[in-house]
Amino acid sequence: xxxxxxxxxxxxxxxxxxxxxxxxxxxxxxxxxxxxxxxxxxxxxxxxxxxxxxxxxxxxxxxxxxxxxxxxxxxxxxxxxxxxxxxxxxxxxxxxxxxxxxxxxxxxxxxxxxxxxxxxxxxxxxxxxxxxxxxxxxxxxxxxxxxxxxxxxxxxxxxxxxxxxxxxxxxxxxxxxxxxxxxxxxxxxxxxxxxxxxxxxxxxxxxxxxxxxxxxxxxxxxxxxxxxxxxxxxxxxxxxxxxxxxxxxxxxxxxxxxxxxxxxxxxxxxxxxxxxxxxxxxxxxxxxxxxxxxxxxxxxxxxxxxxxxxxxxxxxxxxxxxxxxxxxxxxxxxxxxxxxxxxxxxxxxxxxxxxxxxxxxxxxxxxxxxxxxxxxxxxxxxxxxxxxxxxxxxxxxxxxx
Numbered sequence: 001x002x003x004x005x006x007x008x009x010x011x012x013x014x015x016x017x018x019x020x021x022x023x024x025x026x027x028x029x030x031x032x033x034x035x036x037x038x039x040x041x042x043x044x045x046x047x048x049x050x051x052x053x054x055x056x057x058x059x060x061x062x063x064x065x066x067x068x069x070x071x072x073x074x075x076x077x078x079x080x081x082x083x084x085x086x087x088x089x090x091x092x093x094x095x096x097x098x099x100x101x102x103x104x105x106x107x108x109x110x111x112x113x114x115x116x117x118x119x120x121x122x123x124x125x126x127x128x129x130x131x132x133x134x135x136x137x138x139x140x141x142x143x144x145x146x147x148x149x150x151x152x153x154x155x156x157x158x159x160x161x162x163x164x165x166x167x168x169x170x171x172x173x174x175x176x177x178x179x180x181x182x183x184x185x186x187x188x189x190x191x192x193x194x195x196x197x198x199x200x201x202x203x204x205x206x207x208x209x210x211x212x213x214x215x216x217x218x219x220x221x222x223x224x225x226x227x228x229x230x231x232x233x234x235x236x237x238x239x240x241x242x243x244x245x246x247x248x249x250x251x252x253x254x255x256x257x258x259x260x261x262x263x264x265x266x267x268x269x270x271x272x273x274x275x276x277x278x279x280x281x282x283x284x285x286x287x288x289x290x291x292x293x294x295x296x297x298x299x300x301x302x303x304x305x306x307x308x309x310x311x312x313x314x315x316x317x318x319x320x321x322x323x324x325x326x327x328x329x330x331x332x333x334x335x336x337x338x339x340x341x342x343x344x345x346x347x348x349x350x351x352x353x354x355x356x357x358x359x360x361x362x363x364x365x366x367x368x369x370x371x372x373x374x375x376x377x378x379x380x381x382x383x384x385x386x387x388x389x390x391x392x393x394x395x396x397x398x399x400x401x
Contacts, residue, residue, distance in 0.1 A: 018371030073100025182323020194227030
């Protein structure tokens, strides 16, 4: 390849999304006629609630939705999101602090683009959502991983976080309920991180997209509530995808200090302009409406959670902690490595090889722990139909056996 044909260092230094790669391969196999059970993508299998769809249908008929809207989002939606923060989190924010984005992932991307200079460091409690470190790199920053394993219920240790801090530490990420582990961090941990960030003048990026998915009495702790003095350095990221079964609608948001929100809006003005109007109208119906459908879906997720944890722990060599949030199981599969598996006696040295073999031979799609900074684990999303879940676990166990 000639010099003029080479791509930027920026894109060459970034890994593809592992979760989307697994999901794409599984869907390609399905399209080719292979019966694949997909535990890869975090995509609720429920239909978007009817009242939200109805709002979108009506919006399609309104000529005002054929025009551009303000870059930061529909004023009505920004107000509804501010009201939602008060309703769910318990503190007030102004609509001007809200920036509506094309899904929560864009809010993540914009956060780092706004905050980071080249060489700035972001502490990422690990296991992490696969796109965090790549979004940091795209902004010229350096991801700093701080691992917490199953022995700590995947809950970060403030002493380890402090040990990772340097003069270049600019931000820290909070994800609770957590993707990929399903852990819900305690109020004490959230409070400790918030106070640490205030003391050391570190930005907090709190991804709260799974806030309503809690089980076994666990409760989402909001750092903006636990440590009110951190709100001047807090960016809250959220969206409708997980809560309202709307991943394809692509509406997320950032709630941030006013100057950060203005900067994000400026970036978005050059990046994508406003989010499509019809999904914004649908998101307005979701955010301003009741949570009845959400609680119904949570009950179904809870039943699936119990089923998948029991099934995984019934597989020799697999150890699965019980998650208390989100819709992911994160079993330790290190007991399967180095052993012959499946009818071909396949020997896998890593969890990445294990995930590939499981998909190719048993037609079960899961995401390897390497994608989340946690080799030796697999992530299974249990946001799929009950019969699919049961069949996928049957195949996994049969393949191992």
